[in-house]
Amino acid sequence: MRKMPSVLAACALAVSLIGAPALAKTPSDQLIIGMSMNNLLSLDPAGATGNDVVEINANLYDSLVELDPVNTYKVMPALAESWAIADDKRSITFKLRRGVKFHSGNPLTAQDAAWSLQRVLKLNLALASVWKGYGFTAQNAETSIQAPDAQTLVIRLPEATDPKLVIYTLATSVSAVVLDSKKVMANEKDGDLGRTWLTTNEAGSGPFVFNEWRQKDVLMMTRFDGYWRGAPKLRRVLLRHMTESQTLRLMLERGDIDVANGMSVPDVEAMKKNPAIVVESVQRGNVYYVAMSVKDQKFADKRVRQAIRSLIDYDGINKTVMPNYGVFHQRPVALGLPATLPEPGYRLDVPAAKKLLAEAGFPNGFKTSIRVLSDPPFINIATSLQSTLALAGIDASVIPGTGNQVYGAMRDRSFEIIVGRGGGGAEPHPHSNLRSLVYNPDNRDEAKLTNFQGWRTSFISPEINALIEKAEVEADEKKQLAMYQDVQKLYDQQVGAIQPVSQMIDTVVLQKDIRNFRGHPAATTHWRDVYKQR
Structure with a gap:
């Protein structure tokens, strides 16, 4: 050290x-x-x-655009002074401001912006998944993301999508910040594009x-x-x-x-x-959830997943654990969006859960494990879940750990139950949370869509995937809204592997x-x- x-x-x-x-x-x-x-x-x-x-x-880097913290539908200029969506909605052109310097003193150019996004795709780490969801790959990165001159960045969409989604992602994802390409490459080792160095260093503006x-x-x-x-x-x-x-x-x-x-x-x-002292809270798009791995034969049975859904004390958790952390919410689409359906009304129902378990061949329950961060409110949710699972004969051991231990196991698809938090953050669009929590276009282990939490659970529904993809490019807003509502209904019927419990509220206490x-x-x-x- x-x-x-x-x-x-x-x-x-x-x-x-x-x-x-x-x-x-x-x-x-x-x-x-x-x-x-x-x-x-x-x-x-x-x-x-x-x-x-x-x-x-x-605070170490800048992005091309930012979302207004109050009105998150409003995209504000940052490194990009302006941008334009092509008439065919297949490309976005950004004009970058002049005179910006990196911490190193190097000038910030559109070439740096293009290189930074290409690097995310080439490294193919967790945050590449959102870009892969738009059709970008390591193979097409350099042709899809280009800088024809120092102040112009052109992003061509490999697949049809709503360009607003791409702009929202540029404004909210840490993967979209602009790196000093010269500084990073000066610290590259064995073709890692500076990954080792950037673990404990930065190259921002x-x-x-x-x-x-x-x-x-x-x-x-x-x-x-x-x-x-x-x-x-x-x-x-x-x-x-x-x-x-x-x-x-x-x-x-x-x-x-x-x-x-x-x-x-x-x-x-x-x-x-x-x-x-002042206490301030802000609602975020992420949700706290209980996730089950469909790779586990127990949870591959829809009836077992439905039983677990009936063994969560939603009311108790939200009243005793979640104040200042979250608010009651049971849908994968964030609260406050026009497409969000009313709450489905899931509740703790032990007799119904026992009946479902018996039908699935587990009349006496089974043993399982719950991985969870050791921090509140995660550990408190897990403890509540452990006690309510026991009411139906399910003996669940709680395994607390660090983020790497908990979410690492989830990314490796080597878990049974996880109490976690995820979603699309502040992107004011239904596709954001559905992409993160529900969508799973390729369920193979080697696909490594690690930033798709639906993929992490191994839950896949071709019907839901197709509807999400269709809604993403639907130009008629009323039709699009109806499609996103149909996705939520299907997810309810098919008992998706991630069950939201509460929508995140971030509370800070300050002088x-x-x-x-x-x-x-x-x-x-x-x-x-x-x-x-x-």
């Missing part, structure tokens, strides 16, 4: 609990964030999964420059004075690994941190009564003197305009 640089050591010491005075204040030009880093595994935008790394990379990351300890970044929007007001942002809600609460009350993520429900409720900290539904919360009013 490398020795902590003096600047990081000094900064860490400044916010240390040891010897800190009561009612201390963090430095006025620094933002100190307490959060769990258990699911922070890599900084490489091509393979970075999880909301934590999305927020970090949103964003408002902050990465300094140091000590896993499960601390990550620091400092202001980029040459930022094209103007230098941020904050000189430094420091992320501290904290998994205990009580510790987060204590440090907020003492003034040792400015922002806390992942606090427990009782602690958040208590902090709402503190006049020096009252923080200004312009606005949580983003896509997890791309920007710190470039944040400051402290003291």
Whole structure:
């Protein structure tokens, strides 16, 4: 392990609990964030999964476009000053702004933007799946994504799709940030396109420059004075690994941190009564879910999946576990969209579950396992599920772990039950969550569609796939809406392998003197305009 640089050591010491005075204040030009880093595994935008790394990379890099955090139907310019969709809807042309510099000092060009997207497809890591869903591949990347000059990027759609979906993905996916191709390739090893180096480094043009990351300890970044929007007001942002809600609460009350993520429900409720603290929540498109692997013979039986669906205490979980984390929701399409059907009304029904299990040949239940992150609310949902499964004779052991252990097992399709969270984030389109949670165009193991959580569960429905594909390119909005509603009805009838329990709410607790900290539904919360009013 490398020795902590003096600047990081000094900064860490400044916010240390040891010897800190009561009612201390963090430095006025620094933002100190307490959060769990258990699911922070890599900084490489091509393979970075999880909301934590999305927020970090949103501040180290820039994207072509951004979504308005309040009106997520509104796409705003970023590196691209303008864009146009071709009349045949098969290509999008972006005009990039001039004068943008990477942290290295290299000029940012359309060639860098093209190379960055091509790299995602060539590496074929988790975040390539969304692009493959639009028909892009490693083989067609260079012909489909081109930069005819330094300020022009042309994306040609290999397959017919709604171009708005591609633009939404460019605005919300961390895979779409623009990398300094020269800097990355200077650190390439054995043809890895800089993957090893980017695990713990960055090559961006964003408002902050990465300094140091000590896993499960601390990550620091400092202001980029040459930022094209103007230098941020904050000189430094420091992320501290904290998994205990009580510790987060204590440090907020003492003034040792400015922002806390992942606090427990009782602690958040208590902090709402503190006049020096502000609690802010934003609804995201992701859902908390119970997922079953159809590769497991038990869950390949529709009746067993239906029994599990009847053994989830939706009301109890949402009333006792999910306040400040999520709101009751049982559909794969996010709340608030015109296509979203009313809740189906699933409830805990032990007699119905027992009957289904007996019909499936399990009158006495069976043994299984539930993989889950050790953080709240995941572990709390899993514990509730364990107890309700037992009511029907299902003996489920809970296996807590890190993001790599839990979602890694899911990506490898080597699990039985997982309590997780996923979806399309903030893309204001039904296809977003359906693509992530339901769609599975190729169920072979070697397809490795790891960012499709439907693929991870091995659940495949040719009928549902065909309807999703048809709806994606339907120009008539009323017909398209009806198709997306039909998808939800079919998923209900066929008992899909992922059962939503609650739609995500991201709750942050922060000091009252923080200004312009606005949580983003896509997890791309920007710190470039944040400051402290003291």
